[in-house]
Amino acid sequence: MNSVAYDLPVLIECKSAGDYTNTNKRQKEEAQKMNQLRGTYGNNLRYILFLCGYFDTPFQGYVASEGIDWVWEHRINDFDILFK
Numbered sequence: 868m869n870s871v872a873y874d875l876p877v878l879i880e881c882k883s884a885g886d887y888t889n890t891n892k893r894q895k896e897e898a899q900k901m902n903q904l905r906g907t908y909g910n911n912l913r914y915i916l917f918l919c920g921y922f923d924t925p926f927q928g929y930v931a932s933e934g935i936d937w938v939w940e941h942r943i944n945d946f947d948i949l950f951k
Contacts, residue, residue: 878913880916881917894925922937
């Protein structure tokens with residue numbers, strides 16, 4: 868997770884996946900969305916995915932490379948780390 872200071876807005880999107888099948892095509896959608904959001908709100912935008920279900924390591928690595936943080940449903944206290 869990033870420790871960079873961010874300005875508002877902070878956007879949190881909930882994502883759910885019942886299996887690993889759809890996550891590969893979703894990762895590119897997340898990267899495109901992040902680029903569009905940065906174009907609108909600037910580079911200091913904070914976009915966090917709240918992940919529920921099956922998201923594998925390649926998905927996590929890909930979204931991290933795009934500057935997107937995530938929090939797992941079973942580790943909700945990680946939001947505390949992101950907002951300190």
